[in-house]
Amino acid sequence: MVMKGLTLRGLEVFEALARTGSVAQAAEITGLSQPSVSQQLRNLENALGTELVDHGRRPMRLTQAGRSFLTRAETVLAELQMAQSELTVMDLGHLTTLSIGLIDDFDNDLTPRLATLLADSLTRSKFKLITLPSLDLFADLEAQRLHMAVSAHSGEVLEGVAEYPLVQDPFILVTPKGAQDAVQTLPFLRYAREQLISRQIEAHLARQKLEFEERFEIGSHLALMAMVARGLGWAITTPLGFMRAARFHDGLEAHPAPFGDFSRMISLFTRTDWSDQVPQEVADMMRRLMRSQIVDPALTQLPWLDGRLKVMA
Numbered sequence: 001m002v003m004k005g006l007t008l009r010g011l012e013v014f015e016a017l018a019r020t021g022s023v024a025q026a027a028e029i030t031g032l033s034q035p036s037v038s039q040q041l042r043n044l045e046n047a048l049g050t051e052l053v054d055h056g057r058r059p060m061r062l063t064q065a066g067r068s069f070l071t072r073a074e075t076v077l078a079e080l081q082m083a084q085s086e087l088t089v090m091d092l093g094h095l096t097t098l099s100i101g102l103i104d105d106f107d108n109d110l111t112p113r114l115a116t117l118l119a120d121s122l123t124r125s126k127f128k129l130i131t132l133p134s135l136d137l138f139a140d141l142e143a144q145r146l147h148m149a150v151s152a153h154s155g156e157v158l159e160g161v162a163e164y165p166l167v168q169d170p171f172i173l174v175t176p177k178g179a180q181d182a183v184q185t186l187p188f189l190r191y192a193r194e195q196l197i198s199r200q201i202e203a204h205l206a207r208q209k210l211e212f213e214e215r216f217e218i219g220s221h222l223a224l225m226a227m228v229a230r231g232l233g234w235a236i237t238t239p240l241g242f243m244r245a246a247r248f249h250d251g252l253e254a255h256p257a258p259f260g261d262f263s264r265m266i267s268l269f270t271r272t273d274w275s276d277q278v279p280q281e282v283a284d285m286m287r288r289l290m291r292s293q294i295v296d297p298a299l300t301q302l303p304w305l306d307g308r309l310k311v312m313a
Helices: 007-021 021-031 032-048 064-087 110-121 132-143 194-206 220-229 241-246 246-251 278-301
Strands: 097-102 124-132 148-152 161-170 172-176 189-192 217-220 235-237 252-256 263-271
Touching: 007 021, 007 032, 021 032, 021 124, 032 064, 064 278, 097 110, 097 132, 097 235, 110 124, 110 278, 124 235, 132 246, 132 263, 148 241, 148 278, 161 241, 161 278, 172 220, 172 241, 189 194, 189 220, 189 235, 194 278, 217 220, 220 235, 220 252, 241 252, 246 252, 263 278
Parallel strands: 097 124, 097 148, 189 217
Antiparallel strands: 148 263, 161 263, 172 235, 172 252
């Protein structure tokens, strides 16, 4: 039996306060007024019989009890968001075939979930889901070998293609743990030149008139993160890439990009001749999955990304 005063809204408010340390920002995130946010927090603390935040500090900081409860609250909220996705069953039974391609940034968590949810909805259809580099996905979409593609936007005008924005994914600096002067003392570890993410990073550095010695060019994202964790250099990646490399987090530190803010947009792309609501429904499901599986955990670990890493409406 859930104790009186322990509500879903209270958990959402507490998680937002823990992430931002600000009643005003928590109000903006949850859509409540600031007095309502404060009341929700008081109700939650009264229900638990302990203070979760130090009310005398600005920005607010969690108490020991608050830090312990936050872990449980995040788990509950993540499971509820996932349950919402799984219960939102799409009507895809009319499709005879569906082929979707995704970039490999989502292999760890999101792609398996998406495959399961789509397969449950495709009761009589032929279903294909593959992972490819972004540029290959666009080629297959143009050649009509794929119905949909989830990829970073290339920045080019795509004729005959409809875009459904999913996540704004900012570029960040990743260094070996404890290497405060990594950019000055260690080499730049680049993504392979033929990859879209490499082209986006190099274009930004060129606009900033920045040049770094060309020593390392790595085609595998996880290999790149492993090299950073071993202290061999520093890299520019995104929060999606950082979260995918969780096995190396003990040796990594993430920082805001020191070369000016820039970001990529992850979107679902499909041909404009699609006549029903399937792309919009798949995009909505992808947004829910991205929020629960990637964005919310990333913001908890890297709260300075709030407002920059975000799920698009």
